[in-house]
Amino acid sequence: MNPFIQIRRELHRIPELGFQEFKTQAYLLKYIQSLPQQRLLIKKWKTGLLVKVPGRNPSKMVGYRTDIDGLPIPEETGLPFSSIHPENMHACGHDFHMTIALGLLTHFVHNPIADDLLFVFQPAEEGPGGAEPMLHSKEMQEWMPDMIFALHIAPEYPVGTIAVKEGLLFANTSELFIDLQGRGGHAAFPHQTNDMVIAACNLVTQLQTIVSRNINPLDSAVITIGKITGGTVQNSIAEKARLEGTIRTLSPETMGKVKQRIEAIVRGIEAGFECGAKIDYGSMYYQVYNHEELTKDFIDFIRQDPHITLVECREAMTGEDFGYMLKEIPGFMFWLGVDTPFGLHNAKLNPKEEAIGVAVRMMTDYLTYKGN
Ligand SMILES: CC(=O)N[C@@H](CCC[C@H](N)C(=O)O)C(=O)O
DSSP: OOOHHHHHHHHHHHHHHHHTTTHHOOOOOOOHSOOOOGOOOOEEEETTTEEEEEEEEESEEEEEEEEEESSEEEEEEEEEEEEETTBBOOOOOHHHHHHHHHHHHHHHHHHSSSSSSEEEEEOOTTTTSSSSHHHHHHHTTTTOOOOEEEEEEEETTTTTTTEEEEEEEEEEEEEEEEEEEEEOTTOOOGGGSOOHHHHHHHHHHHHHHHHHTTOTOOOOOEEEEEEEEESSSSEESSSSEEEEEEESSSSSSHHHHHHHHHHHHHHHHHHTTTTTEEEEOOOOOEEEEOHHHHHHHHHHHHTTTTEEEEEEEBBOOOOOTHHHOOOOOOOEEEEEOOOSOTTOOOTTOOTTTHHHHHHHHHHHHHHEEEEE
């Protein structure tokens, strides 16, 4: 078996949540330390790694970033190399992203280019966000690349397809947690309580009016409540309820407007249901905005590759904290086709492994072109 497929499967077995990627960091480190060390410099940052491959005659540093964390989703693929952590899964392709970065790193350790290369193994992309603190860390500030690139797997495209666009690619995101506190009691005496299950249901419905009635239809936003908890038992009225969700917008300004409306609606729920409510926005990610000239140059480069089909795609409401890196370093992110019927964050996601070789070959060519 191709050694990188084996690596992907080993990484797939050990998904860990943000800033808990201890086994993953140790696995990556062990592999990287097995490469010839004379052309490698390694720094740890929390559960992530920064790996520099010094160039032959450097005039700049070219960066390549991968995320390394998994999601709190129990895997349902039935694969023989399924997660050994029953609550977690690499359901967003970070096992692919890491393997591709290792493939590139391996190539360039053996075939250095003129410029320095920096490989960024970043923790906590799914939350609470590793890119921004890593970017501002002493470790990374000492090794600031002049440009930086990253990819994300795309289930909907065939293997051999790359999708990208100049400018906005991914949305601004904010997590959303709302805790409701009322007065619980016996199910038979509702008039003595204020039921937080009813308040939560009303709140979910009212939140849906923000996108349909407060946002210009020519703009876009998403409010998804992915989880509701409340109550203790079927014959007791709930004293507490909690909504957990996420907000997505195409601009930081629209994010501000959505939050204003959420706050107004939550104040209305407090008044209407005589309860208390607390809003917590959790972690927030800045939009992924692809550098226009570099992306155009990449598109021109890819068009000449007979083995790649290029799709100039639309922006998506996914979020990525790589946006913080792109805010300060020119670069871009693109989608890599992996052809699977199950989408990102689905417990059955099973990307086609042939995409790993496609990405390593193509990005080897591109980084060689950029770094000479
Ligand atoms: C590519 C991808 O799926 N990224 C995640 C980023 C999550 C950010 C944060 N935890 C949130 O939920 O807002 C996504 O869900 O888009």
